Amino acid sequence: MFELTIYRAAAQMQRPGAMQFIPPKLSHVKTHPPQTNRKPTVDARDFLADKGGVKFALPIDAVLPQVLDCLTQSGRVVLQAPPGAGKTTRTPLVILESGQCPGKILMLEPRRLAARAAAERMADTLGEKLGETVGYRIRGQSKIGPNTRIEVLTEGILTRMIQADPELPGVGAILFDEFHERSLAADLGLALAWELRETLREDLWLVVMSATLDAAPVAALLDDAPIVTSAGRSFPVELTYLPRPAPKDLSFEAQARSLILQAVADTEGGILVFLPGEAEIRRTKAALQDHLPKNCVLRPLLGNLPFAEQQLAIRPEARKNLRKIVLATAIAETSLTIQDVRVVVDCGRARRARYDPEKGLQRLVTERVSKAEATQRAGRAGRVAAGRCYRMWARAEEGAMPAFAPPEIAISDLAPLALELAQWGSGPEDLAFLTPPAPGPWAQAKALLGQLGALSDGRLTPHGAALAKLPLHPRLAQMLLQAGPRAAPLAALLSDRDILSTQNCDLTPALTALTRPTGNKEQAGPIRDHSALDRIKQEAKRLSRLAPKGTREIALSPAQCLALAYPERVAQRRPGPQPRYIMAGGKGAVLARDDSLANARYLVISDLGNPHFSTGPDPKIRRALALSEAELREVFADQITWETLCHWSKRHRRVIANRSEMLGALSLTQEVWRDAPSEALAAAMVEGVQQMGLRLPKAARLLQARVAAAPPGQFPDLSDTALLEAAPEWLAPYLTGLTTEQDWKAFDPLPALEAYIGWAALRQLEKIAPAHFTTPLGRKITIDYSGDSPAIELRIQEIFGQTRHPMIGDHPLKVTLLSPAHRPIQVTTDIPGFWTGSYADVRKDMRAQYPKHPWPEDPTQADPTLRAKPRKR
Structure with missing residues (x-):
């Protein structure tokens, strides 16, 4: 048996960054015997420095008794400790040494390197090998033995453990280290662990450790958990x-x-x-x-x-x-x-x-x-x-x-979180999240799961349950389930960092390298990291064992597998010299001109980069695989549909009617829609009119002005803006047979406008705003309503004998009197006043200019005429 020595700290501080310790009081806890007879290479005493007879330890030692008190009393604590305080390697050992935690101690680290390094340091402190009292588990690796009491895990592993068995049998404490990094896995792990403690495991200890995070919100999240703060040990x-x-x-x-x-x-x-x-x-x-x-x-x-x-x-x-x-x-x-x-x-x-x-x-x-x-x-x-x-x-x-x-939950893809919560049977509002997911990204994540068949009416489907069992993003899990072991290398490759050293987008060299024997670096191709390649090969083997066998009768190509994971990123090359693509989801993407895939008609894109000013607003394609049309049709046969489309072509200035074979936004084939119904053609022509704008002839403009002059609310709005907006209603029925811009130029929309107003309304309009004024000669003159007030123009001789001014209701018409040459000579709203007033001066000037036309001294007694004086014989 061996004894772990922990030094008890006094409260007095000698100087910043240093703790004074009283003569050590040893506490002893029996643990599982070590599996080796070697002596500890690093003892707890090695953390202390002997300076002038005073023992100095790591700062965290001063507060660890308080941490233990909080755990034994309330089962939870938030530990604030600056970098260098020693919280990572001391806290789990102290909890183990206390004898108060009967089960395993799990400590979560955000990164694999930190997990392994922390485990090694603690094992070295105990003079043991990894996998004895202290072990670690990270993706693809583990050092855990039958006597392991402290397990250091990467954060995602805890979620898997809780989902597999919510009671976490044999686990006594969970420590969340470096929680200030706010990874999505840590937020989810804490939410699930707290739910577990509240419902099934009141005895479970929870410790949230952070270096820079404000501890108060975390403590409030955990039902006002006690906060313990340690001083740091740092130098200027x-x-x-x-x-x-x-x-x-x-x-x-x-x-x-x-x-x-x-x-x-x-x-x-x-x-x-x-x-x-x-x-x-x-x-x-x-x-x-x-x-x-x-x-x-x-x-x-x-x-x-x-x-x-x-x-x-x-x-x-x-x-x-x-x-x-x-x-x-x-x-x-x-x-x-x-x-x-x-x-x-x-x-x-x-x-x-x-x-x-x-x-x-x-x-x-x-x-x-x-x-x-x-x-x-x-x-x-x-x-x-x-x-x-x-x-x-x-x-x-x-x-x-x-x-x-x-925090990652505010900026990351939430599809994995949505799948985990669907498996757990709760929504984010039911769990203790320090930062709840935003509604928009959360809805989009659930929509993706719905498209993958993982959710139905918000509930996890059997297919979704199968996806959740795989240690992959839901997209890659979908690919593995549908394509089988053949997709395992691609799933492993996409789950890891990019290992290609080339700027060329083609993923094929990386996939080829995965099929070559391990260690054959000369033939591995443009791989920047061969150790990562070996790791991905091991992950591919593991995923191959997890993949269902015999899922498809025909083996799929890597590009087809990738299309199963990213169906909306199947992309079609647009016409033109620049390799631009349109994705099935409707977004654009661009490829470098010198890329080996630049001439591929179809691609499946796995990774997109930021747009570049030289290529426009579309993101740049970083990694992709070429896909043939035959491969595309084989994978998406049940999703390819024929769509009929009539639309206005701004380029050709006419209606185009096509039938297209579509996969999302991709048009696989096109042909002319020869028997397009007239309604569809008219609707497309309306679209063209809305682009070209209204071209109303004079008669239609006059009608528009009359309606505008009427009291508001009695007639439809005939302004240009309103007419364009309502064009499908009033114009479309009259556009039968019109398909070009020239047809529109020759079209008279007046009948359509009159029908839009209605016969009864037109009769009412005639009373309120008549279209014509009838002269004493019986001739109808159009009334112009486009100005400030209704107006007419006529020759002065035509209104001889008129003793009352023309009116529309209670409003006088503005009358422009014209000379025999149809030039304005007077504008008036008072004809009787004009006769008795300025007519005499007008007569004097006009008789000299137009002697052949009548200019009576008393125009009220003269007969209206449009004729000149008879010739003398």
Whole structure:
């Protein structure tokens, strides 16, 4: 039997970052005997430093008794502990050593590297091998033995365990480490664990551990759980900013190289460089290769490296004279302790998976880090001594940085979450989510599950239950279920990081590499990471065993398998020299001109990138497979339909009638629709009229003006805007036989307008706003209602003898009196007043100009005429 020694902390603080400890009081707990006789290589005492007779331990030790008290009293606690406090490797051991937790202790880590590193550190503390008292489980790997009491898991594994057996038999405590990262799996795991504790397992202990997250909301979520806060153990870190924002024409790698070289020249000790992703690490490494002193060694650190290479970055250099420069992704922000680091270079960018609900696509985007992330990164320089952090931005730019990184549940594809909750039998409103999913993306996720046949009326179908059992995104699970083991390599490939080193979009080289024997690197093709290739091969074997056998009589090609997972991303090439595609879902995509797939008529797209200014607003195709039309028809035979379509062609200025064989937005074949019904043609012609605009002749415009002059509400709105909007109602029945722009130009819409108003309404309109004024000679003159008031024009001789002014109701007409040459000579709204007033002056002028026409002294007594004076004989 062995004894684990834990030192009890006193409350008094000697200085920031250091805890004073009273002479140690040992507590002993018997555990399972170790499976080896070797002595512990690292004892709990190794965490202490002997300084002047005073024992200093990790800061977390001061609060662990309080954590245990909270757990024994309420079964839950939120533990706030800054990076370096020791919460990851000390808390599980203390809970185990307390003897109060009878079952296994599960600790969740957001990343595989952190999970394995934490498990190794705790096993090393106990002087054991992995898989004895402490083990780990990550995707595709596990080190668990019959006597394992502490299991370190990646977060998604907990959800699988709870779904498989909600009572979690044999589990006594669950610890959520690095919860501030707010991964979707951690949010879901906590929600399910809390539901489980509330309904089935009151004895289950829950510990939420965080470095930077505000603990109060988490505590409130867990029914006001107690909060325990630990001091950190950190040294001062000097912050160095750029003097001004970097020039926009300077590449990211050039900026990073310049700042790293400055840090190498100014400082001593190891350097940790934060970069957004693998591509930036690769390019920055190449940019630095010939510019560093000979004693500097570059060590990349990212999730898909082999564990041995990751350890080279984490552990001290074997040769003391070497200076380590670690080029890392955000993986180095977590509970990993990278030894030798005294300097941090923060390039200020992070890569996140963001879901676009409008396009229904998820893509990786590179964006500015949050202030919380920047603080945590800087703290890495002060873990073991005073350090320095170089920030690749100017101090003035910090105002635009967000306070915290967004939680995954707010920016990610929610389809996997929707499937998990459907299997659990609850909606997000029934569970304790710190950030509930937004309604729009949540509805879209459920719609996708409905399209996959996983949900029916909001409930999980047997097919959905089968999808939920597979450790894949619902799309890839659908592919595996429908295509069988043949789809396993593709499912494994798409579930992992991109391993191709080429910019060419074709996924075929990666699939070909998966079929070659492991270790045959010479023939593996353009693969950037052969260890990742080996890992994907192992995952493909595992998925092949999980896939149902004999699902289809005909073996499907990889492109057909991919089409089963992404039916809306089956794409058809548009006409033109630029390789642009339209996807079945209706969205566009673009391919590089020099890509090997640029001439493929059909593609299935697995990955889309951001649009580029040179190619327009459509996203760029990053990875795809070519698909033949025969393959497409074989997979989607039951979804291809014939659609008849009449539409107005703006280009041809006419109605086009076609029959098309359609798959979503893709037109596979087209032919002329020769027997298109007149109603369909008329509707398409209306569409053309709405595009061309109204071209009303004079008579129709006069009618439009009369209606406008009438009191509102008695007649239909005949304004141009209203008529275009209502064109299907009043115009379509009169467009039979019209199919071109020329037909429309020759068309008289007046009968259609009169029918739209109606016969009875027209009679009423004639009373309110008559169309004509009848002169004393009996001639009808059109009344113009387009001006401020109704108006007519007529020759002055035609109104001789008129002693009353023409009226419409109570309103006088505006009369324009014309000369014999039809030129205006007077405008009046008072004919009697004109006769007795200015007529005499008009007569005097007009007699001289038009002597052959009558100009009586008293026009009220003269007869109206349009004739000139008779000739003298």
